[in-house]
Amino acid sequence: DVKVTQSSRYLVKRTGEKVFLECVQDMDHENMFWYRQDPGLGLRLIYFSYDVKMKEKGDIPEGYSVSREKKERFSLILESASTNQTSMYLCASSFRGTQYFGPGTRLLVL
């Protein structure tokens, strides 16, 4: 079974804080993704990575950065959290085009 884990299910941060969301997959997948999910908007791609140290911007990269130092780990960084980044964050890895998701992190920025 594909296993994608995320470091936190729920997170509360204050405006201006630096936030790290971690994602780990154990299936040696090359591609990994970060999405945010907001009601009525579906999933929107923030960043993806197709290899170690490689990254590509998705549809809404502003205010975010990513890091992929090891193949199994893909981190999403909010350099200075803002209230409009309150959302559900979903990480995924893919094999032959099918994406497999982690359980999600619900982030609240106060």
Place this chain on the structure above:
Amino acid sequence: AQKITQTQPGMFVQEKEAVTLDCTYDTSDQSYGLFWYKQPSSGEMIFLIYQGSYDEQNATEGRYSLNFQKARKSANLVISASQLGDSAMYFCAMREEYNNNDMRFGAGTRLTVKP
């Protein structure tokens, strides 16, 4: 431009009945894949079923089947014999072959199964 359209924000179905969740898509690519995911209240996105654009037969996975009508660009999900545990959000998604890393999702349909 919106690539995936799910026109039903919410659906109700009686337990043990079948239900169809609609999905239409827009692409000029000849080679693409269509996916359905289930998201229960816990938040995890669960992969349900996949249909390739060149697949001649409709995909089936247990109680899930995909009604693929290529000319109409529709990929409706059919759930047979609904169970209470089927209550969840359902998302349709498409991946175009030329852009293997880009998967587009619809806005989702919330399905409620009534006892």
